[in-house]
Every structure is written in C-alpha cells, then in structure tokens.
Amino acid sequence: MDFYLGLHHPNHMADPRLADVPAMISRNRLVGRKTFPRPAGRYVIDSGGFTLVKKHGHYPVTPEQYVSEVRTFIAGMGHMPDWVAPQDWMCEPWVITGKNWHLADTKPAFFHGTRAARGLAPTRTPGDDEQDFDAAVLFHQERTVENALILGRIAPDLPWLYSLQGWTLDQYKRCADMYEAAGVDLGSAPIVGLGSVCRREATAEIGQIVETFHTRGWRLHGFGVKTQGLERYGHMLASADSAAWSFGARNRPPMPGHEGRHKNCANCLEAGLGWRTRLLAKQAAPTTWQPSLFDLEFA
Numbered sequence: 001m002d003f004y005l006g007l008h009h010p011n012h013m014a015d016p017r018l019a020d021v022p023a024m025i026s027r028n029r030l031v032g033r034k035t036f037p038r039p040a041g042r043y044v045i046d047s048g049g050f051t052l053v054k055k056h057g058h059y060p061v062t063p064e065q066y067v068s069e070v071r072t073f074i075a076g077m078g079h080m081p082d083w084v085a086p087q088d089w090m091c092e093p094w095v096i097t098g099k100n101w102h103l104a105d106t107k108p109a110f111f112h113g114t115r116a117a118r119g120l121a122p123t124r125t126p127g128d129d130e131q132d133f134d135a136a137v138l139f140h141q142e143r144t145v146e147n148a149l150i151l152g153r154i155a156p157d158l159p160w161l162y163s164l165q166g167w168t169l170d171q172y173k174r175c176a177d178m179y180e181a182a183g184v185d186l187g188s189a190p191i192v193g194l195g196s197v198c199r200r201e202a203t204a205e206i207g208q209i210v211e212t213f214h215t216r217g218w219r220l221h222g223f224g225v226k227t228q229g230l231e232r233y234g235h236m237l238a239s240a241d242s243a244a245w246s247f248g249a250r251n252r253p254p255m256p257g258h259e260g261r262h263k264n265c266a267n268c269l270e271a272g273l274g275w276r277t278r279l280l281a282k283q284a285a286p287t288t289w290q291p292s293l294f295d296l297e298f299a
Contacts, residue, residue, distance in 0.1 A: 006243025198224020
C-alpha cells in the first residue's frame with residue numbers, strides 16, 4: 001500500500017528524504033506561489049476542498065480556474081503527479097450543517113454549512129438539518145460527479161481521481177451508481193478516492209464501505225486514513241494519506257533532540273517521516289509495535 005505523507009510546506013517536497021516517500025500537497029498551499037519546488041519523488045495534489053467548503057460553503061474556484069491552477073503547479077514542479085483530486089463535496093454532517101451534531105443547537109457553528117449552496121434559507125429550526133440530511137448528501141454527490149465529468153472534459157490529459165462521497169453505505173453505493181449512470185467505469189480507474197472517512201476511520205461502518213468496493217475489485221484511496229483505519233482495513237486499500245502528524249504536533253513539545261530548534265514539530269519533516277515509519281510499522285506488525293514518547297497521531 002502507498003501511504004502519502006501530507007505536507008503543509010511545499011518546499012518540503014524537494015527534500016531528498018522524500019525520494020522514496022510519496023507525498024500529498026494541497027492546492028491551497030500551492031496557489032499564489034510564483035515558484036514551485038521540484039518534488040524529490042512521487043506526489044499527489046489535493047483540491048483543498050474540505051477547507052474551502054468549510055470556509056465558504058461551496059467552491060469559490062470554478063473548474064476552469066482549478067484546471068488552470070493545476071497546470072501551473074505541474075509545469076512548475078516539473079513532473080506529473082500520480083493523481084489530482086477533484087473538487088468533490090464532502091458529506092460529513094458538520095460540513096453540511098455547519099455544526100457538529102454532538103453539540104447543542106445553541107452552540108455556534110464552526111463550519112459555514114452548505115444551506116445557501118442548496119438554495120435554502122440560512123436560518124433553520126431544530127431538527128431541520130437532520131430531516132434534510134439525505135437530500136443534502138445527494139446534492140453533494142451530484143456536484144461531486146458533475147465536477148469529475150467537467151474536469152475530465154476540460155483537461156482529459158491530467159490524471160484526475162474519481163471520488164466517492166457519502167455518509168452511509170447505501171449513500172456511497174448511490175454515488176457509485178451515479179458514476180455508472182454517467183458512463184464512468186470505476187472498476188477500470190487506476191484509483192478511486194473514498195471521501196468523508198477521515199474523522200470516523202476507525203468505525204465498523206467505514207470498514208464495511210471499504211470492503212464493499214474492495215470486493216468489486218476497485219483500487220481504493222482512503223483520504224485521511226491512519227492508525228486504526230489502517231489496522232482494520234488497510235490491506236483492502238491501494239493507498240491512503242494523512243497529515244495528522246502535523247496537527248498532533250501543534251500541542252506537543254518538540255521531539256527529543258529538537259528542543260531549541262522550534263517551539264513544536266508541526267512543521268518538522270523529520271517528525272513527519274518518523275511518524276509515517278511508526279504508522280506503517282504498526283500496520284505491518286500490530287502485536288509487536290510500541291509507540292514512542294513522541295507518537296504524533298490522531299487515532
């Protein structure tokens with residue numbers, strides 16, 4: 001299985017230590033740059049969709065603009081990525097509603113929510129989002145499939161990833177059916193992204209979803225899948241990615257030997273590489289692996 005190390009600093013991509021470590025970089029980290037690093041090894045480009053939809057409630061960048069950006073990135077970096085993520089619409093409830101369903105209605109939203117994009121009034125009554133949830137997921141799935149078709153039509157020479165979005169198993173199956181109805185054979189695709197899983201990667205339902213499409217013979221990429229997810233169903237994934245090492249390091253002291261070099265290791269490539277090594281070792285030998293004191297992970 002390929003495990004792409006999520007990076008926040010584009011310049012890290014040129015580090016020779018990444019010659020044999022595939023990396024993921026977000027469009028949001030590349031846009032606006034005048035120069036680009038030459039990746040030392042393989043890489044993929046993420047659309048930054050989670051952040052964009054979280055902030056705006058929609059994609060503020062058109063498919064045409066996105067294609068232009070991606071072409072600029074690739075030309076600057078000098079070689080083609082393994083794949084480029086589409087502008088897919090995530091289906092987590094908090095992306096759709098703008099709040100975590102575990103919080104009371106009186107708590108402030110911390111996401112924008114997509115009610116406006118769906119043509120609904122910005123205000124809601126208690127229970128409104130829950131009743132509208134499946135319709136909202138369908139809206140997000142329609143936009144996801146539509147975007148994949150548009151990107152493929154505008155730039156058929158670029159290695160676009162098809163992305164499955166949903167929340168329940170039946171909803172993911174529906175998304176797969178939508179691709180089929182549009183004439184897309186996901187079974188013949190080099191890789192199929194499985195979205196909206198990173199914050200519940202360890203749940204039994206995600207394992208069932210992965211198994212469902214794995215048994216169809218599809219090569220799956222798990223967005224944001226890490227420790228517990230890899231232990232449960234990593235053998236059914238062709239690839240996965242995570243930048244959890246950086247998020248986890250923000251609230252920890254520097255790793256041993258890095259005291260005085262930086263406040264924390266959130267932007268330290270050495271920490272990211274060590275985290276990836278431990279993560280993959282745990283997947284390969286879960287009964288013998290022991291976490292280090294600097295075990296940067298979100299389980």
